[in-house]
Amino acid sequence: xxxxxxxxxxxxxxxxxxxxxxxxxxxxxxxxxxxxxxxxxxxxxxxxxxxxxxxxxxxxxxxxxxx
Numbered sequence: 001x002x003x004x005x006x007x008x009x010x011x012x013x014x015x016x017x018x019x020x021x022x023x024x025x026x027x028x029x030x031x032x033x034x035x036x037x038x039x040x041x042x043x044x045x046x047x048x049x050x051x052x053x054x055x056x057x058x059x060x061x062x063x064x065x066x067x
Contacts, residue, residue, distance in 0.1 A: 006065040012043075017056045030061040 001007060009030065019064055022032070034043075034056060042054035 003063075004065075008066065009061040010059065012057055013059050015055050016057070020047045022059065025061050030063055031067070033060040033062060034058065 008029075009025065013019060015022060017035070025063065026032070034041075043056050043058035045052065045054040047053075
């Protein structure tokens with residue numbers, strides 16, 4: 001990645017907010033557009049009987065040159 005270029009990183013990360021890639025991107029100055037939207041929606045869901053598992057695995061990150 002070149003720090004002087006506007007950058008978008010998007011895709012299915014297959015990890016939640018505490019995942020390695022998500023943490024790494026935040027530590028390197030990227031913002032998560034899906035989190036900044038203010039909505040706590042989920043992009044993955046799995047239902048078993050009365051149990052409902054869900055999380056946000058799809059992400060759109062951008063660097064400060066796109067703010």
